[in-house]
């Protein structure tokens with residue numbers, strides 16, 4: 001198999017949109033690399049550039065170490081599977097799977113055997129005579145995969161191939177798809193906005209934001225050691241708590257002043273130049289543990305229970321702490337026409353057809369335009385930052401804590417949580433990590 005790489009790959013569309021901005025990544029031979037990021041961050045454009053369906057503005061695509069910028073899509077020998085599968089409705093499953101062979105003018109003799117072979121690999125042998133209209137979503141997905149591998153591509157490019165399926169099937173198929181790619185040993189670029197897919201399927205995850213690569217690493221690394229505030233905020237369920245604070249290096253101790261509360265943190269040389277600096281503190285729910293009131297020794301946060309989301313085996317408890325949360329991005333979220341802050345506009349919940357909704361649709365054509373149903377907030381792994389950035393700003397001082405069932409606190413009760421300060425992550429005002437470990 002072959003390595004797939006991009007070198008400072010850039011795509012600027014004629015209307016000035018910088019969809020991909022100097023992205024350099026490499027999927028090693030046989031690797032399953034996931035491109036993860038919110039809608040509109042340039043994932044599909046990167047795949048299309050690699051496939052040769054789109055021409056780069058600058059930079060290069062390399063397959064097996066060779067620059068392929070001038071090679072046509074067909075000669076790149078990569079297979080792409082799209083979100084909507086794009087099966088031919090009037091062709092049977094067998095004809096759909098065999099289609100790339102006939103289109104490639106390969107000798108007809110081998111076709112049938114090859115179709116049977118990949119049908120077997122994908123477990124769709126029984127469906128070969130059916131039309132796509134008579135298949136379930138999961139079956140259509142498998143047929144699309146079969147069609148993609150029939151010509152033995154050098155690489156797979158998969159663009160949100162599971163996002164049209166319901167949650168249960170998605171969970172089942174993500175294991176299947178990753179296992180298949182590994183069994184075939186095919187180098188794979190897999191695009192998704194779903195962090196759970198990325199975490200469960202990837203050898204490595206590449207996190208993108210607005211066309212810019214934020215971080216590449218194994219799932220445990222992007223989760224446990226995020227390089228930027230965006231990565232810390234985007235990855236993590238429940239939502240990562242982001243709090244505004246300031247660092248004070250006192251003679252006896254180092255503290256993060258969160259306004260209404262104070263956390264003492266271990267002294268650290270990395271903080272030497274940061275006395276008085278404003279920072280964002282990212283603290284995941286797994287660094288917070290409820291303790292009996294009073295809290296005993298050690299760093300704690302205190303709050304009042306505002307909301308309890310019961311998930312059965314545990315609950316997500318939202319605390320009002322009086323601490324100011326950090327919006328992911330304060331400065332750039334302005335209505336392109338009126339200059340009004342998007343959070344304010346969204347708070348007014350403009351109806352469909354409102355100029356803002358239209359502007360949003362232009363900025364993010366694939367973004368859902370309707371509000372997210374309440375239950376989706378707590379579905380594991382589905383938490384697009386697009387919502388957190390724009391539509392779903394947490395209320396002031398909202399800190400989310402996991403509490404194991406069955407003893408759940410009640411609304412209005414006060415609660416103390418012990419903070420594992422070794423798991424606090426500090427970011428400077430530019431959103432860059434201040435590494436303390």
Ligand SMILES: Nc1ncnc2c1ncn2[C@@H]1O[C@H](COP(=O)(O)OP(=O)(O)O)[C@@H](O)[C@H]1O
Pocket residue numbers: 013014015017018019037038039040041042043044045046362363364365366
């Ligand atoms: N043909 C196009 N013309 C202008 N802008 C485009 C075009 N295709 C995509 N874009 C823009 O480029 C950005 C990246 O899009 P895309 O790669 O589809 O993102 P993703 O797949 O991550 O959702 C978006 O802002 C999108 O609106």
Ligand SMILES: [Mg+2]
Pocket residue numbers: 043044045159366
């Ligand atoms: Mg896309």
